[in-house]
Amino acid sequence: xxxxxxxxxxxxNGIRMxxxxxxxxxxxxxxxxCHGWPELAFSWRHQIKALAAAGIRVIAPDQRGFGATDxxxxxxxxxxxxxxxxxxxxxxHLKIDQAIFVGHDWGGFVVWQMPLRHIDRVAGVxxxxxxxxxxxxxxxxxxxxxxxxxxxxxxxxxxSQEPDQIFAEDVGRTFDVFMRKxxxxxxxxxxxxxxxxxxxxxxxxxxxxxxxxxxxxxxxKQVFVEAYTASGFTGGINWYRNITRNWERSADLDxxxxxxxxxxxxxxxxxxxxxxxxxMEKLVPDLEKHLVRDSGHWTQQxxxxxxxxxxxxxxxxxxx
Numbered sequence: 094x095x096x097x098x099x100x101x102x103x104x105x106n107g108i109r110m111x112x113x114x115x116x117x118x119x120x121x122x123x124x125x126x127c128h129g130w131p132e133l134a135f136s137w138r139h140q141i142k143a144l145a146a147a148g149i150r151v152i153a154p155d156q157r158g159f160g161a162t163d164x165x166x167x168x169x170x171x172x173x174x175x176x177x178x179x180x181x182x183x184x185x186h187l188k189i190d191q192a193i194f195v196g197h198d199w200g201g202f203v204v205w206q207m208p209l210r211h212i213d214r215v216a217g218v219x220x221x222x223x224x225x226x227x228x229x230x231x232x233x234x235x236x237x238x239x240x241x242x243x244x245x246x247x248x249x250x251x252x253s254q255e256p257d258q259i260f261a262e263d264v265g266r267t268f269d270v271f272m273r274k275x276x277x278x279x280x281x282x283x284x285x286x287x288x289x290x291x292x293x294x295x296x297x298x299x300x301x302x303x304x305x306x307x308x309x310x311x312x313x314k315q316v317f318v319e320a321y322t323a324s325g326f327t328g329g330i331n332w333y334r335n336i337t338r339n340w341e342r343s344a345d346l347d348x349x350x351x352x353x354x355x356x357x358x359x360x361x362x363x364x365x366x367x368x369x370x371x372x373m374e375k376l377v378p379d380l381e382k383h384l385v386r387d388s389g390h391w392t393q394q395x396x397x398x399x400x401x402x403x404x405x406x407x408x409x410x411x412x413x
Contacts, residue, residue: 095312097138098145100161105182106175111161112154112183116145122191122216122412123150124404125180129198129223130329131260131271133160135316136197139397140404147405152192154183156200158328160320171331173339176203177210184214193408197221197393198365199332208352217353217411219404221392222362224370225350225377232337246291250333256292260326264318267326270295272314273305275361275389287363308394350377355407357400359388381407 098115113134116123124144126137134153144151155162157179158171165171180203184192193216196204201223208215229236238248249256260267270291288294309317354377358367367384374380383403385396393400 095138095316096142097135098141102161103183103186105186106178108157108163108165108179110154110157110163110179110183112152113141114150114152114187115141116150117148118150120148120150121189122193123152123189124219124408125183125192125194126151126153127156127180127194127196127200127204128153128159129196129200130332131267131317131321131326132198133317133320135160135313135320136391136394138313140195140393140401143397143401144405144408149405149408152183152187154179156203158324158331160324164324164328168331168334169338171328172335172342173203173206174210174342176332177206180207181211181214190214191216193217193219193412195219195221195404196223198223198390199329205350208350209346209348212351215352217355218350219355219357219407221357221400222359222365222390224356224365224373225348225354226369226373227348227376228343228346229340233340234337241286241289244290244293246289247333247336249290249292250330251337254327257325257327257330259292259296261321262296264321265314266298266300267295267321268309268314268317269300269303269307270298272308272317272391272394273303273389274308274391274395275363276305278361289364308391348376351379353379353411354381355403356380356382357392357403358382358384359390359392359395360384360386361388362390362392364390 098113103110128136134155137153158164194204194207201220204218205225388395
């Protein structure tokens with residue numbers, strides 16, 4: 094039996110949002126946990142339990158387009174202004190002045206944007222795997238297309254809805270592909286460029302040939318499968334379809350994060366390696382870093398105890 098707190102709902106920023114709220118209501122500032130793609134608030138199940146047990150209030154929403162939360166039709170409704178606005182709306186609903194925002198994967202991009210856009214609502218920021226980077230010198234999609242080609246998954250997402258359909262054809266297969274630990278690197282092998290043609294990988298996948306260890310138990314995988322069978326993948330993929338729009342609309346934004354921050358990196362994340370956080374201190378003056386060894390991309394699920402312990406230690410030391 095998977096132990097999760099009750100699911101609550103709030104009307105925020107024009108949508109109905111599902112979220113979990115656990116730990117002592119009197120604790121401040123609470124920690125708001127923001128998931129990535131293809132994930133859910135459920136991705137934080139280990140941290141919700143550990144932080145609440147440590148006396149920390151923890152709030153974990155299904156974000157716009159995911160799980161129990163609404164999925165608007167318009168692609169533009171998934172831009173960064175909407176995504177950060179949803180979190181402000183959730184704080185307003187809960188009558189919370191400030192929170193520490195913790196984000197993994199796409200959630201990491203959102204939480205690094207919170208102090209740039211809503212500084213008065215942000216006590217601190219934690220990025221897991223996703224660094225805070227300077228604004229790109231050109232449209233990021235054009236850069237990705239030139240460097241990695243048309244089959245790179247983020248580029249594919251811009252060009253058609255075919256990836257959405259491939260992932261939804263067999264949701265169990267899709268999560269079998271994604272929710273795995275990476276194999277250890279072979280001694281002496283050079284780290285080549287990873288294959289990022291995710292739709293094609295999913296379409297041709299044979300589980301019997303996959304030697305990577307699964308991250309999820311059968312029961313945990315079923316939570317993701319049921320949620321994505323109901324929702325499809327388009328809501329989450331629409332976040333990617335706003336990358337150019339977000340870039341265009343951020344030209345006048347001060348990129349410096351002026352709150353205490355923690356960057357948790359995963360040693361074996363092929364898409365967001367620890368090196369991607371090099372030089373972050375220029376944009377995040379009050380920054381600490383922590384490297385999680387022997388973890389791939391799904392760090393809070395692969396190494397839950399270490400991630401939870403680091404969050405608790407940093408939260409207590411910096412905020413009491």
